[in-house]
Amino acid sequence: MRYAWLLLISVNLFGHDFWIEPSTFHPAVGQTVMLGLRVGQDFIGDPVARSAQLIDAFTARDARREQPVNGFENRDPAGFVRIERDGVAVVAYRSKANFVELPPQKFAEYLKLEGLDWISDTRGHREHFFRYAKTLLRTGNTSSPPSHVRDFRYDIVPESDPWSAKPLRVRLLFEGKAARGVLVTAIHRDDPSLRVSARADAHGRATLKLPKGGVWLIKSVYMIEAPKDSGVDWESLWASVTFER
């Protein structure tokens, strides 16, 4: 069975990664790129249909302007964008709050899995989670890394050329400031068992030595205490970036 090995990888599934899968990571000028939303684990995910109830913002920004990503409600792919010029277009998806409550044991395991070891689970196990997913579409031979997405509360910002063979330097920013000590993980699409992880330093910086080319998902989860009147204990912020090098 082709996917039988999937059962051998991780067994569950406390919180799921969320990312954007474009129809191509290297579009030509004038080309329309289909943008699929995916939720899953180990870079293996279910397509998520476009939902106005979920989307807080869905935009594409190139060197000159930002435009909304259009699409049809309840459809997969969730959106499409036309590439207008050479350079990097950053497609960014920001979700509204989703609620989840995990049993205590699962919550503890989830904290461990996502490297959230500074969180105390005595506070409770109810949370709102937010998605901050982006994908990098490269047209031409630009090598300049894209900047921080302003509206993302939590963001993985490449600081070196993501398309070069050199180790990738990233900065993790929570509300524009360095997120210290968080875990950041890179997963290869064609070989999800190929994972590279690092902890952010005091400046929120981490270096990922990606061993080969192909499509990569870089993900990280940040967690903070929820506001008192929110009805939950925590807010978790799920950042991801996909690109092909």
Add this chain to the structure above:
Amino acid sequence: MGVRHVRALILIFAIGSPISAHEIGTMRVDVVFHRDHTWTATVIGTRRFVPQAIDIRFDGVKVANDRLSGDIPPHAKTFTWRYSRAYSTYALSLRNEGQSAARQWIESDAASKTFVLSRAVVPPTRLETIRQYLALGFTHILPEGLDHILFVLGMFLLTARVRDVLAQVTAFTLAHSITLGLMMYGALSVSPRIVEPAIALSIAYIAIENVVTAQLKPWRVAIVFCFGLLHGLGFAGVLKELGLPRSQFLPALVSFNVGVEAGQLTVIAAAFVLFAYWWQSKNWYRRRFVVPASAAIGAVGLLWAVQRVAS
């Protein structure tokens, strides 16, 4: 986007959105419980489905399964579904054949709510099977099998002597049991286009012989035996339409045959009580009752024969 995707999205519209915002995937699962005591699941909207990750439970007991179909266990009352490789919220539709579907949203790898199976889809116990097929066999004669009723009456009208009736009924029973069994086990196959007109002719023959003679001739039992073979083929045609449960083939077959037998004996008993008991010793019994009644039965048999050939 294929037709199936469109259907899945129509479903999403049709059953509305879940109460709070969830990451709804494109996967949709339809599970149908069939009257032949099997279940089938259809999964659409995903290319990554892993059947080994299904957790199917009847009455809370996990079924070893890596396929999207299977038998419903005897006595099962409830069903739950879980798919551990789902990451998004998806629509699950559960339906007893012939009823409307119950739909629910499943949060990624969570288990479904318990679904109650209808009695029609759950395999009956052996006792229930026997009871059911006895009834089916009986009602196939009384009241549904007018042609068989007329044939049995034809046998009975010749003579109401117990020994003569018994000889004919035994020959008839033995014969129809043989062909019914052979047909149901697939050893024999005869088209209803031949069987049905032949049954009608057998009725006509028996009745006409009653008009011609008042005695049980030696060949009569042999002919009744041959006609019994024909009627067995007719019973098998009906039983094939009704279907026999795979797991309880023999008890169902035997019960049906016994039910048929009981129906025939009831016809004979009723005929005896209603007229033979009172009138068979009268000197007009044959002239005024047996001959006209047999002639009428013979006419009906001939009419049916023509109709069945024509249709």
